[in-house]
Amino acid sequence: MKKIALFTCTLLLNQISFGQASGNINYQNQISFSENNINVGTPSNLDIVVSAKGLANIKADSFVAIFSITQVGKSTEEVNDLMEKRITQALTELKLKKGIETFVDMISFVPVYEFEVEKKTFSKKSYNEIPKGFELKKNIHIKYTDANQLNELITILSNQEIYDLVRVDYFSSTLDNIKKEMIDKSRVTLQEKIKNYETILGTSFANTEKRITDGFRVMLPAEMYKSYESFNSSSLNLKKSANINIADKSPTLYYQPIINKEFDFVINSTILEPVIQVMYEVKLVINREKKQISPNDKEYIIITPNGDMKNLNITK
Incomplete structure (x- = not known):
């Protein structure tokens, strides 16, 4: 049966030490990007999970x-x-x-x-x-x-x-067509992965219980701009009584699209200008322990005059 589920600051007693601080993104030791990738939830009671994930970069018209x-x-x-x-x-x-x-x-x-x-x-x-x-x-x-x-x-x-x-x-006037293309590509990818699992396990998933869920996520350029301060301050050891005037740092904005990683396929992978980004993921759960019962797989039992029960094999 198939179911559809959708500065650090250190204060010293006699002096203040200003270490080198860099606001330019290329000078930062650790760059952390928020997780904005698509992640469709997994159904419960899973056995084998097969997924296909795609990204499309669409130029606005x-x-x-x-x-x-x-x-x-x-x-x-x-x-x-x-x-x-x-x-x-x-x-x-x-x-x-x-x-x-x-x-x-x-x-x-x-x-x-x-x-x-x-x-x-x-x-x-x-x-x-x-x-x-x-x-x-x-x-x-x-x-x-x-x-x-x-x-x-x-x-x-x-x-x-x-x-x-x-x-x-x-x-973009092509958004609907791109979504259909992503569904088609995901279906082919999913089928290939299922065949691969069947080959590895030496079995067939044709008669097993399956559950499926999928979803789209659309990211617009206005949502994908980040900021940082482009500056590099000198290291100075100054007395606590020193008068320090810090200059205002101008923030910089830049376009940070979703990075092409962890996707099974990418449509229009090269990005020159801000684009509409569409993600699609489909997950299929195969429960090998619960085998589907065919309508023809019926068991017939007869009761003898003595009250005994016996299985009756009927071949059609």
């Missing part, structure tokens, strides 16, 4: 960039007029670009307050909130098909003082 705009003014009319001019001019230039689609999303429209000091002769000062103006926030969603177009979009929007790039979403 469309993108949506979201830019945030904030406008303040003393009145609602002023805020709306200023915002409208910025957005209209930006959209007019964007429409001149081939393959560009836009959508303006209303986010918030709220009053802005400030404190006014109220002086009193025989008591302390009072601070009262009074309306200062209004703040309007909108987002511009821009769909484009060429990743290099983002530089052009930034140039156009920055001319209208629109600088806040919220995020970029990646999409």
Whole structure:
């Protein structure tokens, strides 16, 4: 029967010692990456587990960039007029670009307050909130098909003082087809592994109880960026009373895709740019102790007139 289951810091008494500290990823002695590989759970009461695991790197064919705009003014009319001019001019230039689609999303429209000091002769000062103006926030969603177009979009929007790039979403029209291809490749891999086990054990798993589970996991580029501080400080032995000024270290972001390891197969193994990564795993559990009973494997027993029971062999 088949079942489907889815610095360290050391403080000395007389002096402080600063050891060499390196924030560059290539200088670090130990680099630890989080476990982001797919790991489908295993059914219970297992005997033999056969699994197939695959990875697909899919190049996006469309993108949506979201830019945030904030406008303040003393009145609602002023805020709306200023915002409208910025957005209209930006959209007019964007429409001149081939393959560009836009959508303006209303986010918030709220009053802005400030404190006014109220002086009193025989008591302390009072601070009262009074309306200062209004703040309007909108987002511009821009769909484009060429990743290099983002530089052009930034140039156009920055001319209208629109600088806040919220995020970029990646999409692929081939995702469903890639998933089907991964299922097919996993099935072939699984069958090959089963045949290998049968050859090694000298047996057949045709009539054994089996349980199967599988699953997909999709990782988008926005989820795969990591950061580190690129710097290398000198080693100094200074007195405790020394005045030390530490410079601010600028963090660096880099794209860290899932590494091509522990997979039975990889589709599009070479990665040049951020891609959509899809993982698929299927696990099959073969319970050799529980043999399936065929509908034809029936046992017939007759009772004799003396009350004895005997097996009756019936050949069809």
